[in-house]
Amino acid sequence: MSIWNTMFHLCLLLLSSPLATANLEGDALYAVRRAVKDPDNVLQSWDPTLVDPCTWFHVTCDGDGRVTRLDLGNAKLSGRLVPELGKLHRLQYLELYMNNLEGPIPEELGALNSLVSLDLYHNNLTGTIPPSLSTLSNLRFLRLNGNRLTGRIPRELTKLGSLKIFDVSNNDLCGTIPTSGSFSKFTEESFKNNPKLEGPELMGFVRYDVGGCK
The missing domain is CATH 3.80.10.10 (Ribonuclease Inhibitor)
Known part of the structure; x- marks a missing residue:
């Protein structure tokens, strides 16, 4: 096997590792932090230099280190929802109620196949309800x-x-x-x-x- 093939397979292995997944999910969460104003600094622990987002406040993970829950209800956040949220593929609970979020609901939320609860109530969201939410076959609560x-x-x-x-x-x-x-x-x-x-x-x-x- 040539050195190029070896490097290629090594890259694939790294990309499929739990560490790489944690990085991808951490990047997605940090995109949320960049997109909102946070007057009470509830997202202060969301530090991109810390590889594992499971150590961040208001984030819950499963045994594999994958993000399963975001609890940011009534956190005085303002700004917009970001499409990067759709990369949290094991997310079950997205709790962003009673904030001051505005703009549209990203259609990318339709990629959250594990989602059980989507709570976006009491914000200032505009636009239409994305038809892509119809793919969330496990969804029980849509508020x-x-x-x-x-x-x-x-x-x-x-x-x-x-x-x-x-x-x-x-x-x-x-x-x-x-x-x-x-x-x-x-x-x-x-x-x-x-x-x-x-x-x-x-x-x-x-x-x-x-x-x-x-």
């Missing part, structure tokens, strides 16, 4: 209430058979409410205070022509 989200509720989300709690109340969504799949069991509380939203569960609310809903 996006109390933001400024617009557009339709993606019909693709009805494929989420494990979904137990869905809340998009207090946004600016439009169109009609899906009623198939897991959505058949959600009450009007999940959708209230979206004046442009209509559907069987909201018959008593003001109805709008949804032809122009995007």
Whole structure:
């Protein structure tokens, strides 16, 4: 085997090692830190010179050293969500509720196949709900209430058979409410205070022509 083949296989081995994975996940988390303002310094321990992000506060890892949970609810963070979050492939709980985050929900969150809970409620998020979230087959809790989200509720989300709690109340969504799949069991509380939203569960609310809903 030539020296080049040897070096190539060594590089592949290094890239597949737990240390390399920790570096990739650490880079993703540090991208979060760079994208937000943190007046209370809750992310102070998120130091890129420390290889293992499992030592950082508000981060939980499994036995393999992979990030499974981010607990940053009510942390006074402002700024934007970053697409790099989609690289945390074993993440089960993404808790970013009650902050001042703005901008869109990254479609890359649809790559978080292990995600059980996505809590982004009570922020200032805008844009539409990404249809890519429909790939999160393990998702049980999806709470996006109390933001400024617009557009339709993606019909693709009805494929989420494990979904137990869905809340998009207090946004600016439009169109009609899906009623198939897991959505058949959600009450009007999940959708209230979206004046442009209509559907069987909201018959008593003001109805709008949804032809122009995007």
